[in-house]
Amino acid sequence: MDLAGRVVVVTGGAGGIGAALARRFATEGAHAVVIADLDGDAAARITAEIGPTALGRDVDVTDPAQVRALVADVEQRYGRIDLFCANAGITTGVGLDASDADWDRAWRVNLLAHVHAARAVLPGMLDRGGGYLLQTCSAAGLLTAVGDAPYTVTKHGAVAFAEWLAVTYGDRGIRVSALCPQGVDTRMLHDGLAAAHPGALITAASGPVLSPEQVAQAVVDGLADERFLILPHPEVAGYVRRKAADPDGWLAGMRRAAGRLPGVPRQPAG
Known part of the structure; x- marks a missing residue:
């Protein structure tokens, strides 16, 4: 995908990877970059920073009605959505001690939000004969997140859903990419490190922690090649091969x- 002249929506676009994507898409010449985030004030700040090509929206991606309204608004304003980036995500930092509320929130943000987005945006893309879905899934969706069961399971689900979309709609002009980084210098990682969450500690120790801007560069390259797996940490491909082989x-x-x-829970000795 050539991003010049495109209409792009980025959820979770007010910080971290999402904000870096929004800035980079604007730099690449996107016609419009819509920044959707639960924090409307933060979305407005990024919008003001980018300038007139950006549009900020206060959206809860777990609410299908709000997602439908977002898509309808963008299509009415700009006539189409070329690229929808389902980027919003959360961690929990807990395992079997995760509450039902932890599981429910992780399911709704990390997985069902992708489903809501696809349901809302695909009809228009299919009518126009093409479109692109970028799903932020995390390397945890291909491997695991030690100490965080809800994050691991829902990110695996996000990868599986992205694969299903690519299989089901790939011959109808819909391209799909799954973005699967490891450590990224974001508030999510820093909060996990501050709380000594095992997954965050392993992530920070297992390879380079990239800037959001480096991830955005990997995304631009991956979209240009229309690759399904976008791996800002190339070593993840080796880990996946090792996991499959043994x-x-x-x-x-x-x-x-x-x-x-x-x-991290350990088995008792003896």
Whole structure:
């Protein structure tokens, strides 16, 4: 995809990866960049920073009615949506002690929000004969997030849903990419490190922590090539191959890595 002249929507667009994507898409010459975020004030700040090509919207991506209204508004204003980036996401930092509320929130933000977006935006894209969906899924969706069961499960679901979309609609002009970074210098990672969440500690220790701008560059490159998997950390591809070739060995290695960190449940001795 050539981003010049495109109409783009970015959810979770007021900070971190989302804000970097919005800025970069504008730099690439997008006709309009719509920044949707639960924090409307933050979305307005990014909009003002980018300038007249940007539009900020206060949207709860877990509410299908709000997502439908967002899509209808953008299509009415600009005539189409060329690229929809389902980027909003949350972590929990908990495992079996996660509450039902933790699980419910993770499901609704990390997975069902992608479903709501696809339901809202695909009819128009299919009518026009083409469109692009970018799903932010995380390397945890291909591997795991030690210590965070809801994040791991919902991000795996997000990858699976992206695959399903690509299989189902790829021959009808719909391109799909799954963005799967490891550590990124965002508030999400810093909050996890401050709370000593095992997944955040392993993420920070297992490879380079990229800036959101570096992730945005990887996205621009991946969209240009229309690659399904966009891996800002290329080493993730090797981890996935190792996991597929030797699941038991990979699990043993992950247990060893987890066992070196505080806060990870261990089997009792004896």
